[in-house]
Amino acid sequence: MFIKGFQELTLTDWPGVISSIIFTGGCNLRCFYCHNWSLAWEPDSLEDVPEEFILSKLREKKDWIDGVIILGGEPTIHGETLYNFLFTLKEEGFKIKLFTNGTRPEVIKKLIDKNLLDAISLDIKHAPGKYSMLVGQTADTFEPRIWETLDIIKQSKCELFFRTTVLKNIHTIEDLKKISSLVYPKKLILQNVNIDGTSPVFQDKIISFSHEEFECIKNNLD
Secondary structure, eight states: OOEEEEEEEESSSSTTOOEEEEEEOOOSOOOTTOTTHHHHHOGGGSOOOOHHHHHHHHHHTTTTOOEEEEESSOGGGGHHHHHHHHHHHHHTTOEEEEEEOSOOHHHHHHHHHTTOOSEEEEEOOSSTTOTHHHHGGGHHHHHHHHHHHHHHHHTSSSEEEEEEEEOTTTOOHHHHHHHHHHHTTSOEEEEEOOOTTSOTTTGGGOOOOOHHHHHHHHHHHO
16 A cells, blocks of 8 residues: 555645545655655655545545645655556545655656646755765756756646755755756745754754845845
């Protein structure tokens, strides 16, 4: 099983859509600041949540739950398993929002082509050429695929969200302006890194901006 968590209700993760959240286990990146690192890196340490349990809960609340949000880890690493599950959710009448790191453009394209996605949130780690600062040597393999995904989703009819988690000494305002230009005319959503929930092994590398610094960065992108 690929599902490791289920949250019955969120009013904030998809503006305007009352949703449930499904968490998938496993990820093909190793971002040292990951706040869901056990879910992403050690999914076998977590209990499986049966699909039928989730479907039964969603059916119970079908009168007021409009959407289902798929989070990770990285959901697209599950390929056909993810496709089949989303197909079932669509048959049940739910809208679907996918959070992704963009490393599996072929999976995302298939989901879009089959009309299984209503919204996509692409987590852009860094500006072009700088992914290795966050995900190591695998960046050489994955980064071109991320920009391919960006092109694919910008041509889709899905509601789009773009976000970047910023770290001090890693991201500059110039980097963020480059990312912002890539996602234009959509607005880039910034998140200041939070050490809570990150792996103790890497916490000495994780430095957040002060509140004042972070507000200044956001204002410079407006």
